[in-house]
Amino acid sequence: MATVEPGAPAGSPHSAIASIPIDVRLENVVKRFGDEVTAVDGVSVEIPHGSFFALLGPSGCGKTTTLRMIGGFEEPTEGSIYLGDTDVVGLPPYKRDVNTVFQSYALFPHMTIFDNVAFGLERRKIDKRDIKGRVLEILELVDLKGRENGKPKQLSGGQQQRVALARALVNTPRVLLLDEPLGALDLKLRKQMQLELKRIQAEVGITFVHVTHDQEEAMTMADTIAVMNRGKIEQLGSPTELYERPETAFVANFLGTSNLLDGTVESRGTVRLDDGTVVSVDTQGASGAISVGVRPEKVTIGGEHPNVLAGRVKESAYIGVATHVVVSTAVGDVSVFHQNTESGGLVPAPGDNVTVSWRADSGFVVNRGETPE
Ligand code: ATP
Numbered sequence: 380m381a382t383v384e385p386g387a388p389a390g391s392p393h394s395a396i397a398s399i400p401i402d403v404r405l406e407n408v409v410k411r412f413g414d415e416v417t418a419v420d421g422v423s424v425e426i427p428h429g430s431f432f433a434l435l436g437p438s439g440c441g442k443t444t445t446l447r448m449i450g451g452f453e454e455p456t457e458g459s460i461y462l463g464d465t466d467v468v469g470l471p472p473y474k475r476d477v478n479t480v481f482q483s484y485a486l487f488p489h490m491t492i493f494d495n496v497a498f499g500l501e502r503r504k505i506d507k508r509d510i511k512g513r514v515l516e517i518l519e520l521v522d523l524k525g526r527e528n529g530k531p532k533q534l535s536g537g538q539q540q541r542v543a544l545a546r547a548l549v550n551t552p553r554v555l556l557l558d559e560p561l562g563a564l565d566l567k568l569r570k571q572m573q574l575e576l577k578r579i580q581a582e583v584g585i586t587f588v589h590v591t592h593d594q595e596e597a598m599t600m601a602d603t604i605a606v607m608n609r610g611k612i613e614q615l616g617s618p619t620e621l622y623e624r625p626e627t628a629f630v631a632n633f634l635g636t637s638n639l640l641d642g643t644v645e646s647r648g649t650v651r652l653d654d655g656t657v658v659s660v661d662t663q664g665a666s667g668a669i670s671v672g673v674r675p676e677k678v679t680i681g682g683e684h685p686n687v688l689a690g691r692v693k694e695s696a697y698i699g700v701a702t703h704v705v706v707s708t709a710v711g712d713v714s715v716f717h718q719n720t721e722s723g724g725l726v727p728a729p730g731d732n733v734t735v736s737w738r739a740d741s742g743f744v745v746n747r748g749e750t751p752e
Contacts, residue, residue, distance in 0.1 A: 403449060404461040431586075431589070433604045489530075561591075604618060641670050658686040661739075670746070686742065695727060
């Protein structure tokens with residue numbers, strides 16, 4: 380079973396987190412819809428208290444179904460789900476110590492912002508004075524101080540989503556579930572809200588489990604990401620681990636883009652590419668037919684790095700911070716993000732014969748396999 384460390388850099392000793400309690404535990408969770416669809420196919424994961432955890436993957440990979448099972452909106456066909464030490468399978472949503480923020484804010488339009496946020500506390504018959512203090516405190520946290528007497532329709536989409544967030548946080552649930560909460564916002568607001576959400580999570584310290592298909596959003600906010608594909612977790616790790624050391628071809632191309640060059644492991648640390656070129660790379664115990672991956676920004680046109688391929692420039696597109704150069708080599712096309720650090724710098728043009736090179740520690744190996752569509 381995979382266990383993750385909230386906010387911990389790659390390689391931190393596991394002993395250091397032994398005392399962090401687990402808020403969510405999934406054990407071999409399977410969800411089938413009828414005979415045809417297996418939406419979630421044997422997911423096991425532990426999410427420690429205080430994590431900002433993202434379930435990331437393409438449409439249909441099972442991430443929303445996983446979240447809905449934690450929230451109690453679906454029940455697993457097989458497996459167990461624990462919130463803390465409580466087995467919650469079979470419990471309705473309102474008996475689980477979680478709250479959910481959906482893409483649609485579902486605020487009560489006729490009620491003030493204060494009353495929208497206070498609603499859950501009032502239902503729990505909390506003392507009125509305590510409610511007031513708590514609501515004002517949480518509105519301040521989401522940056523809506525002074526707006527408590529307004530109605531939802533007087534607020535922008537981003538502000539309404541912050542009311543929904545305040546309403547979900549005011550009960551201090553063990554876990555907050557976020558189902559594509561920023562999906563309805565325009566790009567600029569979404570980026571602002573990503574940073575806001577990250578700040579709010581750090582301030583309240585509640586475990587957030589966030590579903591998104593947007594890799595940049597997951598990387599901006601989450602300390603741990605589970606990349607899902609076809610109902611399974613392909614890889615779990617920090618954004619840096621997933622980006623720098625993807626373990627499958629799918630992950631290598633779902634988070635950013637990667638050049639994947641087919642070859643065969645020749646010895647520990649060396650791979651013979653299919654055109655005969657031998658390259659150095661950490662082979663991580665792999666053997667046989669694999670692909671060597673390297674990110675476009677880690678490949679240099681020319682350069683003196685040990686791994687070298689010769690080729691001809693096929694395309695060259697200026698994209699501002701970099702020029703995207705595609706070099707056709709005997710082992711396939713290699714994309715290079717050539718940094719435009721000097722204005723007027725020399726950029727290769729289509730038809731030029733060039734070499735490309737990269738450092739041994741810039742590459743990784745993955746099994747030959749499925750890449751995202
Ligand atoms: P999206 O981002 O599009 O919501 P997702 O990764 O969240 O995708 P799920 O919504 O979890 O994926 O769906 C996983 C699979 O289960 C899909 O094939 C979907 O069609 C199917 N599915 C989900 N809910 C149901 C349902 N109630 N009945 C039948 N099939 C369902």
